[in-house]
Amino acid sequence: MTKFLPVVETFHSLQGEGFHCGKSAFFIRLAGCSVGCSWCDTKNSWDDKKHPLKSVEELSIETQKAVENGASFLVITGGEPLHHNLNFFCKTIKNLNKSIAIHIETSGVDKLSGFYDWITLSPKRHHPPQTSLLRICDEIKVIINTEKDIEFAKSVKETISNELPSYSKDKLTKKNYFIQPSWNNKLGYALAIEFAQKNPDWCLSLQTHKYINLK
Ligand code: SF4
Structure with missing residues (x-):
């Protein structure tokens, strides 16, 4: 049972990226990747x-206080948070207040531990995720640096589509696909914008918090 976790920082801010962009959130950044x-x-x-x-x-008490101050949900991020077993952590948070929504942002290289109201999977080309994570995540976010990342994004969606016979079509069609250029990478921006224009299943995600100097 993992009762202690290495923590880089905790902070209450706005989610800057992806599907929940702009919403009040409490972040716990775990160390280790x-x-x-x-x-x-x-x-x-x-x-x-x-x-x-x-x-x-x-950490659970900090989360509860942030929720009392307006946070809509907790985001467990990193580092790679699933390098740690998060079963006891999630259980402790829900025991304290079962209405707290728990989100996680992961590269998906480890098997899942803990339980979540929202899973953001950011798969990496050089270290692909577990297929099980591709199936169950709510949101896919591929970071774009080069043309190879565009090809990777396409292959990720294809892998998920190939799961159709063995998985709920409903859940698959509800998945949210985001393409996000790497910060300050002009080629990444150009590629991501062009890809989103030509592929309406995908949505452009920007790191909005960085534009307004928000943590
Ligand atoms: S961007 Fe890559 S290296 Fe950095 S924390 Fe996420 S998974 Fe680890």
């Missing part, structure tokens, strides 16, 4: 030993 994306903007989170451990109870 071995995925190694070259464009990563949270490299300080990679080494979990550099960050203090916090108890699951303490």
